[in-house]
Amino acid sequence: MQPYQTLREEAYAANMQLPALGLVIFTFGNVSAADRSKGIFAIKPSGVPYEELSPEKMVIVDFDGKTVDGQLRPSSDTLTHAVLYKHWEGISGIVHTHSTFATAWAQSQRDIPLYGTTHADHNTVDIPCAAPMSDEMIAGDYEYQTGFQIMDALTQRGLTYHDIEMILVGNHAPFTWGKTAAKAVYNSAVLESIAQMAQLTESINHNAPRLKDALIRKHFERKHGPNSYYGQ
DSSP states (O other): OOTTHHHHHHHHHHHHHHHHTTOOOTTOOEEEEEETTTTEEEEOBTTOOGGGOOGGGOEEEETTSOEEEOSSOBOTTHHHHHHHHHHOTTOOEEEEOOOHHHHHHHHTTOOBOOOSHHHHTTOSSOBOEEOOOOHHHHHSOHHHHHHHHHHHHHHHTTOOTTTOSEEEETTSOEEEEESSHHHHHHHHHHHHHHHHHHHHHHHHOTTOOOOOHHHHHHHHHHHHSTTOOTTO
């Protein structure tokens, strides 16, 4: 058995969900799965089409972004994943896509407003869009700085990675995370759906109101609160 086989298989299965869910085309996007006890994660190799992937091609990287095991070059977004894993101890999966609707909101540099109960089932706040990266950060280690761009955006809004598991990076695209790679993929699909519904909502009613607080609390707490009952 190849070293880190279980972790490689988890990362492979999660990556293969991206094209299956319509979240990527060609070689766009990547998923990583972390083993926190070992301080490593498995991530998609750079530039390899999804139909050519296999568990054996997943690259093992440490939380400093250095390759531990693997024959291929890891994703170009590896350092972003590494920064988030290093600073956010409660996550073990990260997804980055360029899914159409979420990316459109990111390119528009807009938070996604909380318009309806589908959004509230997963978040009690608007989905934040991080400000575009400064010229100084762009001139530095771009992918490494993207991790700090994401963390800074949450901090500026008084949020933590526990409060929300998805974000838009201004002029770029979405990132999501979770306790597992599978949960991070789920969050990526949810984000794309919310982004599409929000765009359609505004096309129908440009002045659509934000969901009222009572409904936000009800829908979130019935799934995630101490007395949750929806889907239980």
